Amino acid sequence: xxxxxxxIAATGILLCAxxxxxxxxxxxxxxxxxxxxxxxxxxxxxxLQQLTPLLATMRRMLSMADFPSEYFGVVLxxxxxxxxxxxxxxxxxxxxxxxLASKAELVGRVLMLVLSVPLFEKLLSxxxxxxxxxxxxx
Amino acid sequence: xxxxxxxxxxxxxIIVSVLNQLLVRSGREExxxxxxxxxxxxxxxxxxxxxxxxxxxxxxxxxx
Numbered sequence: 355x356x357x358x359x360x361x362i363a364a365t366g367i368l369l370c371a372x373x374x375x376x377x378x379x380x381x382x383x384x385x386x387x388x389x390x391x392x393x394x395x396x397x398x399x400x401x402l403q404q405l406t407p408l409l410a411t412m413r414r415m416l417s418m419a420d421f422p423s424e425y426f427g428v429v430l431x432x433x434x435x436x437x438x439x440x441x442x443x444x445x446x447x448x449x450x451x452x453x454l455a456s457k458a459e460l461v462g463r464v465l466m467l468v469l470s471v472p473l474f475e476k477l478l479s480x481x482x483x484x485x486x487x488x489x490x491x492x
Numbered sequence: 493x494x495x496x497x498x499x500x501x502x503x504x505x506i507i508v509s510v511l512n513q514l515l516v517r518s519g520r521e522e523x524x525x526x527x528x529x530x531x532x533x534x535x536x537x538x539x540x541x542x543x544x545x546x547x548x549x550x551x552x553x554x555x556x
Contacts, residue, residue, distance in 0.1 A: 363495075366495075367495055367498065370498060370499075371498050374498065374499075374501075374502035374505075377502070377506075378502060378505040378506070378509075381505070381509035381512070382505050382508060382509050382512075382528070382531070384532055385501065385504070385505035385508070385531065385532065385535055386505070388501060388532075388535045388536060388539045389498060389501045389502060389505065389535075391539055391543070392497055392498060392501055392538065392539045392542050393498050395539070395542045395543050395545070395546040396494075396495065396497065396498065396542065398546055398550075399542075399545065399546050399549055402546075402549045402550065402553050403549075405553060406553055409553065427555055430553075430554045430555055431554055431555060431556055433554060434550050434551075434553070434554030434555075434556045435556070437550060437554075438547075438550060
């Protein structure tokens with residue numbers, strides 16, 4: 355599937371789903387929610403299929419630059435956490451459950467912190483090494 | 493992963509709501525509720541398959 359086909363497919367799917375969901379919401383709000391969730395999952399799935407070759411290219415470019423691949427892995431994981439959290443929070447908000455949506459966002463934030471703390475620790479230890487080296491050289 | 497699923501869900505929703513109205517008008521409230529529940533379960537089982545596929549893909553792509 356080329357890029358323009360993907361764009362057209364996503365536009366069609368989302369507009370159709372939005373119209374059908376608006377039509378269903380009057381009679382059966384719970385089915386409208388299911389429909390919007392299913393359409394969202396479908397579009398994200400299509401998007402991820404497009405994303406896979408791009409990510410392989412980025413990995414190759416980073417390996418050419420001798421960049422440690424674990425840092426890129428952390429960024430990717432953070433992107434995945436963001437995607438899932440956003441999907442959950444938006445669905446909860448659509449269902450009118452703002453409290454649950456903010457809980458989902460809280461979960462995402464905490465997981466992001468858990469992911470990024472090891473990197474921050476490395477940065478901090480590098481800073482400490484630099485400062486100590488400067489002090490010793492004086 | 494298929495676009496047909498969206499139309500299937502919408503069709504199930506329309507059929508369920510029409511049958512629901514019919515049953516309510518003819519005074520069978522309990523059966524109308526059961527109809528709603530059955531429709532919801534069918535749609536949920538379809539959506540859950542989609543969501544699990546999405547989760548697997550996200551796991552594979554992002555290495556979670």
